[in-house]
Each structure stands twice: as C-alpha cells, then as structure tokens.
Amino acid sequence: MPLHSQADARFSSGRLLAFIGLVSFFLFVFGPLIFLIPPVVREIAGSGPDTLLLMLPTGRRLSLLLSSLLYAAGVSVCGTVIGVLCASFFFSRDRRWTRILPILILAVLPIPPTIHALAWMAAWADVSGWLTSHGFFFPPLRGWFGAVWVQTMSLLPFSFGICLIALRNLDPALIEAARMMGDDLKTLLKVALPLIFPALISAAVFLFVMTLSDYAVPSLFSVSVYPLEVFSDFSAENSPARAFLLSVPLLVITAAVVLSAQSTMRDVAAETPKGALGRSLRLELGPCTNGLTVLCLVLAVLCFVVPTFALWLDVGSVSDLAAAVGSAKSAIYTTLFCALFSTLIALVPSFWWADGMRGIGRRGRILWVMALVVPAIPGSLFGIGLVYMGNMPVFAPLNDTLVFPILVSVARFSPWAAILLFCFGQRIDPILFDAAAVHETGPVVGFLKVRLPLMLPGILAAGILVGVLAAGELSGTLLVLPPGVDTMIPRIFTYLHYGATPQTAALSLVMSWGFLVLFSVVLWLLSKNKA
Amino acid sequence: MSFNMAMHTRKTISCAAILIMVPLLLLVSCTTDKKDEVIIYTAVDREYAEPIFNEFQENTGIIVKAVYDVEASKTTGLVMRLVAEKDRPRADVFWNNEFSQTILLKENGVLTPYSSPNSGDIPAPFKDPEGYWTCFGGRARIFIVNTDLVKKEDFPHSIYDLLDPKWPADRIGMANPLFGTTKTHAAALYGLWGADEAKKFFGDIRERGVRIIDGNALVRDLVARGELMMGLTDTDDACVAVDRGDPVAVVFPDQETFGTLIVPNSVALIRGGPNPQNGEKLIDYLVMAETEDALVGAGFFQTTVRESGVGPDCIPMTDIKGMDIPYAEIVENLSPAKDDLGEIFLQ
Structure with missing residues (x-):
C-alpha cells in the first residue's frame, strides 16, 4: 500500500476519534440541559411573554446582582493574591517540610464550604471571646466580611494548588538565566510570576465562577446575593423555567468574564516556554516579600488547621469516629464508586475537548467558552434535565442505577477537567506529538504510547479534581439518587440540621483524609514514574 | 475508502465505544432486582424516619426504599424532583415534615387521593377534604x-x-x-x-x-x-x-x-407510583396513632393531631394554642x- 494512503488512514481515524470525543463531551455535558428545553419552553409559553422579563434584572434584583458580582470579585482577588503569595513561599524554599505542607493544605479541598463556615464561626467566636475578655478588640465574623473571609478560605486550596503547580512547571533554563541577570526577588516578580499569568487568571476565574453561583456561605452570614433570589423564587413557585430564566444573568456574566479572560490566557499561553522545573528553588526574596509570603502561608495553614481541628474536636474520640464511619459505610462505598466512575467517564471526552480548545480561531474559542460557562449553571438544572431524560421509556431502566448520579457529576465537572488538561497540554512541546504522528501505526496506538504518557500528570490532576468535586456534589445528585441509596454529602448536610455533630465532623474528616491519602498516592506514583 | 482506512476507522469506533459503553454497562448491571417494595421520598430526618421504615419492613415484609431531603435544599429538592417525575413517577409516597409543599404538589397534579382507614380519629382540619393528604404529628x-x-x-x-x-x-x-x-x-x-x-x-x-x-x-x-x-x-x-x-x-x-x-407533618400517595398498594400500606402505618406516639417518644414530634396523643419529654406541650387558620389559606398566601x-x- 502506498505511504500516503496509510497516512490518510491514520489522519482520518485520528479525526474520527477526536470527533467522537468532542461529540461525547457535548452529549455528556449539555445532554441533560437539552432534555430540559421542551418542558421549559412549554412552561414559558403557558405563562406568557412577561415571564421572559425575569431574564432582565431591574431594581432590587439588579442591586442584588451587583452585590453578587462584588462578592465574587472580592473572593476571586483575595483568594488569588493569597494563593500566589503562598505558592511563592513554597517556590522559594526547597526543604523537606515544604514538600509535605502543600499536600496538607490541599487536603481540605473536599470539605464543603458550609463545614468551613461552621468551623470558622466557632473558632472566631472562641478567639474573639478570649481576646475581648482580656481587653482587646477583635472584629466580629459577620456580614460581607464574614462571607468573603470564609469563602476565600474554603477556596484558597484551589488557587494555591493551581499557582504552585504552575510555578513548579516553569522552564528551568529561563529561571536560571534570570537569576544570573538579577536578584532572586526580580526573578520571582519579573520572570516567574508573569510566566504563570495564565494560571493566575485561571485561578481567579475559577474562584469567581464558584463564588458567583453560591448562596450557602452568604446566607450563613445574613447577606443577600442573587442566587438566593433564584432559590427563594423556586422555593415558592416550584418552577424550573423561572429558575432557569432568573439564572440567565449569571450565565451571561460568566460567559463575559470567561470570554475576556480566555483571550488573555490563550495569548499568554502561546508564549509560554515548554519544559518543567518540577521542584522549588532556594530564593532570597528580602524581608518585606518574605514577611508577606509568610503571612499568606499562615492563612493557608489556617484554612487547613481550623476546619480539621474543629472537626476533630467535634468527633470526640477515635471510637466515635469509627462508629460514625461504620454507620455510613454504604454511603462511603457509594460515594467512592460514583466519584471513581465520574472520573473515568469524564476524562476521555475531556481529553479531546481540551485538544479542541487548543485549536486556532473561532472553533477553539467556542469550545473554551462552552467549557467555562457550565460551572455557572445551577447544579439542580442538570439534575432536573436527567429526571426528564429518565422519564423517556428508552432511558427508564437507568432510573434505579447509579448512572444518573454519575452523569450529573460528569456533566458538571468535565469542563473543569478539560480546562486543566488544556492548561497542562500547553506545556508540552507540540513537536513531540508531530514526531510521534509520523511513526505511529494508528491513532489509538499513538494515543496510548505518546499522548497518554506525556499527559499523564495532567490526566491524574484532572482525575483528582473531578473525583473530589464529584464526591462533594449535592444539588444535582439529590434529584437523581436512586431510592434506598445515599452518598456522603447528603448525609453530612442532614446531620448539619443538628449543628456540627460528631457524625458530620467524622464524615467530613473521612472525606478530607481520604483525599489526602489519594493525593499522596498519586504524587508517589508520579515520582516513581519520573524516577 | 481503502481497506486500511476502513480498518482504522472500525478500530477507532470500537475503542471509543468500549471506553464509553463498558462503564455504563457495569453501572446498569448494578441495578437491584425488583422485589416487594415501596418507594418513599421524605423530608423527615433519616435519624427519625429510618427506625419507622425498619419497623414497617419487619412487620410487613415490604422493603422500604427511601430518598431523603437535606436541610440545605430547604425541603424543596424532593418537591422539585416529584414535579419533574410527574410523567413517570418513581415514588409511591411523599412524607413531608410540613404541609405547604404537599398542598402545592396536589395543585401540580402529582398526588392521588387516598384516605387511610387509620386516619379516622384525626380531626378534619388536618385532612384534605378530597383525601389528597393527611397531616399528623408535628x-x-x-x-x-x-x-x-x-x-x-x-x-x-x-x-x-x-x-x-x-x-x-x-x-x-x-x-x-x-x-x-x-x-x-x-x-x-x-x-x-x-x-x-x-x-x-x-x-x-x-x-x-x-x-x-x-x-x-x-x-x-x-x-x-x-x-x-x-x-x-x-x-x-x-x-x-x-x-x-x-x-x-x-x-x-x-x-x-x-x-x-403548629406545623404538622403531611403524607400523600403519588399518582401513578410503581407500587400503589404498598404505598397505601405505608401511609396506613405512618398515620396510625402508635407511629405518631413513637415519633413523639423519639423526640421528632412535639405535638400530635389526636386528642389522645402523648406529650414529648423535652418540652411540655399540653394546652398549646395554635393559630386558627386553614392550611389551604396559608398556602394561598x-x-x-x-x-x-x-x-x-x-x-
């Protein structure tokens, strides 16, 4: 057979594989929402055109939306600044403990923000009481300050993790060259940080989007945000169509933020050098910068210590912990099962979507926006969409299985996996892929022998992210969980009714420690792989 | 298309199909066998509801499969689910820890009338005149x-x-x-x-x-x-x-x-549920005086709708004056x- 025919065959099969991946991603992520369209259209048609005005926030709703924007922007800026300064601390010190401590900070990722809030409220009240009794002033953890503080602390591990990974993946040649030309502080400020600008923007956008759609933490601190309006309307009217229309401004804002951010990220990413430092350095940053990074380190450590310590106090003893875990054994298994399968199913299509996002021109931009708009869609809408899907006779057999709870997580969190894989893929030299493409015998072999090993760390990181988020999913899972089956998060929230009980604390600790173990194993595997 | 190209295409499709279908098939195979069961959606805390379901299961041999709501969704999660499932109901019974959402479900056509013989001694204000819901405890x-x-x-x-x-x-x-x-x-x-x-x-x-x-x-x-x-x-x-x-x-x-x-619990039968007879049996069990008393004893109810109801340990609730307003009027407001x-x- 002529050589060009073989090349054509490989090219065609590769494109087909990519096409299947893209279509799968689209169906997994947007499929549930497609099932939502007919009933929503019917409901809107039945209630008259005035209902459409819900999409336009005016008066009180407009001021609520502005409050939400300021709140999300505040958390985004605070979280990213603290995250990058804390990451800089670890980047500029290369000791044994600086390799272990980041893992502990990241271990609180699976603890729900509500648990963070309760822990912070209790700890703050204790410290405040002690200080005021000794004649000192301590600001109360209330209102907007309380909401921004707690939300920032609960999301800080995300921004910290993203920034640290980006710093440790810098091109060593560039860093060493910069150190020869100037002092270490300049190397950090003028070379390292500008190089990780895409990661900073990613962290800021992530925090902004996660905060914009949240109402749990603000309502704990008695401040009003736009998502609370959406929820209160649904609570009184029971109308998914109204909830969807009221959510449109949030979707539009998210799309706008993502559109403006993505051009910056893509432009800067295009200039990003390839290669990876893979470790921290010993940099002399001077007393001021050192002080600032140490302060941020203390905050990051507190975001681990406060919830963990508060939860441990609530648990009481090891036997109480064992009893609580024993009574929730089936929920733990189900959570692990759902998280594992959500991860496995999400990763494959996300890989191809990330590949598509790297494409030049309008197609790449569209895929970007589609991936980043999804986190702003209320999780319950995915759940309702899947309920409508389950109403169809052809999908009815899936109703009593864990397929729908898994699909909720796949739909909600695949875009995050795609974004992470995109960012990681930007760091790999495309020449490696091109070289492999010349010699590979087929796209599947090429995928298994070249792309998979090159992308393995990124795939593992994306897998951890999807697994963690899937284990903590509540709003959509609640709508599709089969009768007689439960997962950990609904249990934790049920126990919350009675305050921070030993059961709530024990289950939260189990989630946190489970993640710690998983994360450590993945890091160990990666280090073995490198060796 | 050449033979080689066709072979590559087939391989690609097969691999992609395997990657997607295997996990799905594995999951579908996890489906439990249909047995003599009843499916209940409840906004009542698991701590209180589960012992009642276990007792019902022991007495009747009917397996109770429950879906619980959580405080974070402010009791709207399951209502949202029941409305969305209206065309193909998965639940037989809805046991709510209040009454307003249950009345809204009646207005949405989710419920079907059922007057339990065990609710005869429940005063009229606590029952829907058309039999769609029954209130108890609270x-x-x-x-x-x-x-x-x-x-x-x-x-x-x-x-x-x-x-x-x-x-x-x-x-x-x-x-x-x-x-x-x-x-x-x-x-x-x-x-x-x-x-x-x-x-x-x-x-x-x-x-x-x-x-x-x-x-x-x-x-x-x-x-x-x-x-x-x-x-x-x-x-x-x-x-x-x-x-x-x-x-x-x-x-x-x-x-x-x-x-x-006074906010009583309410229970209702779902229209077109998969196990209507077992649903009726479960409602009979829930609204009977003994169950109401057991839930008072467990500390979930602090009041009963019946004259002869027992009082709770934690709060003396004898001779408490409740608001004189029909539940339907509250829901209208x-x-x-x-x-x-x-x-x-x-x-």
Whole structure:
C-alpha cells in the first residue's frame, strides 16, 4: 500500500476519534440541559411573554446582582493574591517540610464550604471571646466580611494548588538565566510570576465562577446575593423555567468574564516556554516579600488547621469516629464508586475537548467558552434535565442505577477537567506529538504510547479534581439518587440540621483524609514514574 | 475508502465505544432486582424516619426504599424532583415534615387521593377534604431563650417582642422568612393579619436590624452559645438544645391572643407510583396513632393531631394554642408573602 494512503488512514481515524470525543463531551455535558428545553419552553409559553422579563434584572434584583458580582470579585482577588503569595513561599524554599505542607493544605479541598463556615464561626467566636475578655478588640465574623473571609478560605486550596503547580512547571533554563541577570526577588516578580499569568487568571476565574453561583456561605452570614433570589423564587413557585430564566444573568456574566479572560490566557499561553522545573528553588526574596509570603502561608495553614481541628474536636474520640464511619459505610462505598466512575467517564471526552480548545480561531474559542460557562449553571438544572431524560421509556431502566448520579457529576465537572488538561497540554512541546504522528501505526496506538504518557500528570490532576468535586456534589445528585441509596454529602448536610455533630465532623474528616491519602498516592506514583 | 482506512476507522469506533459503553454497562448491571417494595421520598430526618421504615419492613415484609431531603435544599429538592417525575413517577409516597409543599404538589397534579382507614380519629382540619393528604404529628413555632442572659420574668410572650426596643436588635434573631417553616409562619401571618399589617411587621423587623439567620438550627445554636438572647425557631430544633443541657428555655408565643403556628407533618400517595398498594400500606402505618406516639417518644414530634396523643419529654406541650387558620389559606398566601419578603429581606 502506498505511504500516503496509510497516512490518510491514520489522519482520518485520528479525526474520527477526536470527533467522537468532542461529540461525547457535548452529549455528556449539555445532554441533560437539552432534555430540559421542551418542558421549559412549554412552561414559558403557558405563562406568557412577561415571564421572559425575569431574564432582565431591574431594581432590587439588579442591586442584588451587583452585590453578587462584588462578592465574587472580592473572593476571586483575595483568594488569588493569597494563593500566589503562598505558592511563592513554597517556590522559594526547597526543604523537606515544604514538600509535605502543600499536600496538607490541599487536603481540605473536599470539605464543603458550609463545614468551613461552621468551623470558622466557632473558632472566631472562641478567639474573639478570649481576646475581648482580656481587653482587646477583635472584629466580629459577620456580614460581607464574614462571607468573603470564609469563602476565600474554603477556596484558597484551589488557587494555591493551581499557582504552585504552575510555578513548579516553569522552564528551568529561563529561571536560571534570570537569576544570573538579577536578584532572586526580580526573578520571582519579573520572570516567574508573569510566566504563570495564565494560571493566575485561571485561578481567579475559577474562584469567581464558584463564588458567583453560591448562596450557602452568604446566607450563613445574613447577606443577600442573587442566587438566593433564584432559590427563594423556586422555593415558592416550584418552577424550573423561572429558575432557569432568573439564572440567565449569571450565565451571561460568566460567559463575559470567561470570554475576556480566555483571550488573555490563550495569548499568554502561546508564549509560554515548554519544559518543567518540577521542584522549588532556594530564593532570597528580602524581608518585606518574605514577611508577606509568610503571612499568606499562615492563612493557608489556617484554612487547613481550623476546619480539621474543629472537626476533630467535634468527633470526640477515635471510637466515635469509627462508629460514625461504620454507620455510613454504604454511603462511603457509594460515594467512592460514583466519584471513581465520574472520573473515568469524564476524562476521555475531556481529553479531546481540551485538544479542541487548543485549536486556532473561532472553533477553539467556542469550545473554551462552552467549557467555562457550565460551572455557572445551577447544579439542580442538570439534575432536573436527567429526571426528564429518565422519564423517556428508552432511558427508564437507568432510573434505579447509579448512572444518573454519575452523569450529573460528569456533566458538571468535565469542563473543569478539560480546562486543566488544556492548561497542562500547553506545556508540552507540540513537536513531540508531530514526531510521534509520523511513526505511529494508528491513532489509538499513538494515543496510548505518546499522548497518554506525556499527559499523564495532567490526566491524574484532572482525575483528582473531578473525583473530589464529584464526591462533594449535592444539588444535582439529590434529584437523581436512586431510592434506598445515599452518598456522603447528603448525609453530612442532614446531620448539619443538628449543628456540627460528631457524625458530620467524622464524615467530613473521612472525606478530607481520604483525599489526602489519594493525593499522596498519586504524587508517589508520579515520582516513581519520573524516577 | 481503502481497506486500511476502513480498518482504522472500525478500530477507532470500537475503542471509543468500549471506553464509553463498558462503564455504563457495569453501572446498569448494578441495578437491584425488583422485589416487594415501596418507594418513599421524605423530608423527615433519616435519624427519625429510618427506625419507622425498619419497623414497617419487619412487620410487613415490604422493603422500604427511601430518598431523603437535606436541610440545605430547604425541603424543596424532593418537591422539585416529584414535579419533574410527574410523567413517570418513581415514588409511591411523599412524607413531608410540613404541609405547604404537599398542598402545592396536589395543585401540580402529582398526588392521588387516598384516605387511610387509620386516619379516622384525626380531626378534619388536618385532612384534605378530597383525601389528597393527611397531616399528623408535628412541631410548633416557639421562642428559644438563653436563660443565662434573660430572667424568667423578662421572657418574650409574643412575636411582637421582635419589635420591642427592650431587646437589642443584634441580640435577637430568626431564620430567613423566605425559606422553611419561617416562610410558612410568615404566610400564616399574612392570612391572619392581612397583607398590609404583615408586610409592615416584617418591614419593621428588617428596619430594626433583627438578625436574619440561615436556618432554625443555627438560631438555636446562637442562642445556646449566648450570641443571641432569644430567637424564633421550631420545637424540634429547640429540643436538641434542651436535650443537650444547654442553658435555654422554650416559650410559646401569643398564647393569650392568636396562638402560635403548629406545623404538622403531611403524607400523600403519588399518582401513578410503581407500587400503589404498598404505598397505601405505608401511609396506613405512618398515620396510625402508635407511629405518631413513637415519633413523639423519639423526640421528632412535639405535638400530635389526636386528642389522645402523648406529650414529648423535652418540652411540655399540653394546652398549646395554635393559630386558627386553614392550611389551604396559608398556602394561598405563600406567593404574595414571598414577593413582599423578597423586597424586604433580599436587597
């Protein structure tokens, strides 16, 4: 057979594989929402055109939306600044403990923000009481300050993790060259940080989007945000169509933020050098910068210590912990099962979507926006969409299985996996892929022998992210969980009714420690792989 | 297409199909066999509902499969699910920890009438005239007061105390009236007083700066910790603090005037559910006097709808005056109350 025919065959099969991946991603992520369209259209048609005005926030709703924007922007800026300064601390010190401590900070990722809030409220009240009794002033953890503080602390591990990974993946040649030309502080400020600008923007956008759609933490601190309006309307009217229309401004804002951010990220990413430092350095940053990074380190450590310590106090003893875990054994298994399968199913299509996002021109931009708009869609809408899907006779057999709870997580969190894989893929030299493409015998072999090993760390990181988020999913899972089956998060929230009980604390600790173990194993595997 | 190209294409499709289908098939294979079962959606806390289901299972041999709601969704999660599942219902029974959402489900065509023979001794106001729902047990709206901070002679006695300047506004609180039983309480006040007076009352609460807190459980905890002197909450939440030995006391408001709101549980049969006969049996079991008494004994109910009901250990609830307003009228006032309260509290 002529050589060009073989090349054509490989090219065609590769494109087909990519096409299947893209279509799968689209169906997994947007499929549930497609099932939502007919009933929503019917409901809107039945209630008259005035209902459409819900999409336009005016008066009180407009001021609520502005409050939400300021709140999300505040958390985004605070979280990213603290995250990058804390990451800089670890980047500029290369000791044994600086390799272990980041893992502990990241271990609180699976603890729900509500648990963070309760822990912070209790700890703050204790410290405040002690200080005021000794004649000192301590600001109360209330209102907007309380909401921004707690939300920032609960999301800080995300921004910290993203920034640290980006710093440790810098091109060593560039860093060493910069150190020869100037002092270490300049190397950090003028070379390292500008190089990780895409990661900073990613962290800021992530925090902004996660905060914009949240109402749990603000309502704990008695401040009003736009998502609370959406929820209160649904609570009184029971109308998914109204909830969807009221959510449109949030979707539009998210799309706008993502559109403006993505051009910056893509432009800067295009200039990003390839290669990876893979470790921290010993940099002399001077007393001021050192002080600032140490302060941020203390905050990051507190975001681990406060919830963990508060939860441990609530648990009481090891036997109480064992009893609580024993009574929730089936929920733990189900959570692990759902998280594992959500991860496995999400990763494959996300890989191809990330590949598509790297494409030049309008197609790449569209895929970007589609991936980043999804986190702003209320999780319950995915759940309702899947309920409508389950109403169809052809999908009815899936109703009593864990397929729908898994699909909720796949739909909600695949875009995050795609974004992470995109960012990681930007760091790999495309020449490696091109070289492999010349010699590979087929796209599947090429995928298994070249792309998979090159992308393995990124795939593992994306897998951890999807697994963690899937284990903590509540709003959509609640709508599709089969009768007689439960997962950990609904249990934790049920126990919350009675305050921070030993059961709530024990289950939260189990989630946190489970993640710690998983994360450590993945890091160990990666280090073995490198060796 | 050449042979080689076709082979590559087939390989690609096969691999992609395997990658997607294998996990799905594995999951589908996890389906349990259909047995003699009943499916219930409940907003009642698992701690209280599960023992009742286990007992029913032992007595009848019918397996109970439950889906529980959580506090975070303010009891709307399962209602949303039942409405969405209307065309292909998966549940047989809905056991709600209040009544308003159940009545809304009736209006949405989700329920079917069923009058249990065991509900004969339940007074008429607690049953739907058309048989769509039955109320039993329940809780009441009360003040929880920190006894370290407030003397007995200073205890509040009316919800108007929330407007009394003798109570510092930042030391008293209530849950957000847009959600949960506080929302139902607000709608009841709209029905009782009329929209103008009720709107003025809640506007004054907001104006004073009374603390609006995320949920009744948190109101209880803030009072128990001494951050608040007193707060408006439910008896079931207050009982937790009483049982814990916190320095708190419970006061039933407005006993000399219009009474307090009693919020009973409600149970209903789902239209077109997969196991209607077993659903009826479960409803029979839930509404019988013994079950109501058992739930009082367990500390979930603090009141019963029957004359002969037993009293709870944590709070003496004999001769409590409840509001005299039909439940359907309270539900009618939910939407107008939501519009006003949204304007007042969400800004």
